[in-house]
Amino acid sequence: MQPNLIRNLVLALAACTLPAPRPLLLADQPPVLPVEVLIGPTEPSPQNAPAPGPLRTPFAVEFDSQNQMWIVEFDGGRVLRCPPNAPTNPVVIAGPESATEDNSLGYVDGPARAARFNKLHNLVIDRDDVLYLSDHANHSVRRLLQNDQGEWIVDTFAGQGQSGPATDNVDRKQATFREPICITLDAKQNRLLIADIGNQVVRSLDLPTGNVSILAGQTAKFKDPRAVELSPDGRLLVLERNGNRLRRVEASGSITTLAGSGKKGKADGAADQASFNGPKHMDVSEDGLVFIADDVNHLIRVYDPHTNVVQTLNLGEYTLRRPHGVCIHDDQLYIADSFNHRILRVPLPKK
Secondary structure (H helix, E strand, O other): OOHHHHHHHHHHHHHHOOOOOOOOOOOOOOOOOOOEEEEOOOOOOOOOOOOOOOOOOEEEEEEOOOOOEEEEEOOOOOEEEEOOOOOOOOEEEEOOOOOOOOOOEOOEOEEOOOOEEOOEEEEEEOOOOOEEEEEHHHOEEEEEEEOOOOOEEEEEEEEOOOEOOOOOOEEOOOOOEOOEEEEEEOOOOOEEEEEEHHHOEEEEEEOOOOEEEEEEOOOOOOOOEEEEEEOOOOOEEEEEOOOOEEEEEOOOOOEEEEEOOOOEOOOOEEOOOOOEOOEEEEEEOOOOOEEEEEOOOOEEEEEEOOOOEEEEOOOOOOOOOOOOEEEEEOOEEEEEEHHHOEEEEEEOOOO
């Protein structure tokens, strides 16, 4: 049997084992979801951009094995953690105590509180509770972990702190990136997938060997690959910021457009006619729904592969200001409402 046929057969079998779909209902007025403000301003729709409070431009949220919520800040340059089952009291683990310090941004490895980052975009946490951070203005992937004495330390896991080309098959210490924006882990946690937006490619970092390769974007091209995720059947999803599309990399290496006409807009409906405006991040539910932080539209959008429809989440009186992060955890959707300096939580929509 030819290799391509084998790959296609494996994908087809994987698709047959997906959980039963939970389609969204396309309606003129979709149901309003209850919104809970976990951290930050509680006013549903601030008329003017609020001043930073406990957080300063949070860009991403993730959870570790102890159910602790972690947050990274874009302008504040901090990594914060909330206690288990109480995601309302953030404590600084890495970076400066205050997000408004003059030296809050920089490029420093070492003890976590003395470490400095420059425009963190997102994070991913492995099964050992090691944090990998996309430090885009430092053109590197940083790592936050505890040493044998239980002290938190930061190191540069991949990259050299300076912008450079996407060289194929190179050790992580010699690799260069150009604004790595988003990272995620594969299902087995053997590879770190990196949206190397400045180089217009998706990179793969093999964790056991440290080898960095180009996974997609050399042959079939992307237009600003801003975020990467995996569908439940293991295929690579790529969100294009200036392409305003959600795309999928097939086993053959070709690229399929799943949603977005490519034009700027905020139209819901049939996926190929729907439009986005500067989408920044996504997360995928177990049944394949893709939740998208549609930054310039100040909305959260949902692509349903079962109905091939895009819909906007209805948050009622709550409005967002340039959301940059979404995270699914325990049937809840966490939203980094970045320029309102807050974290929101809503239940995942159901039929």
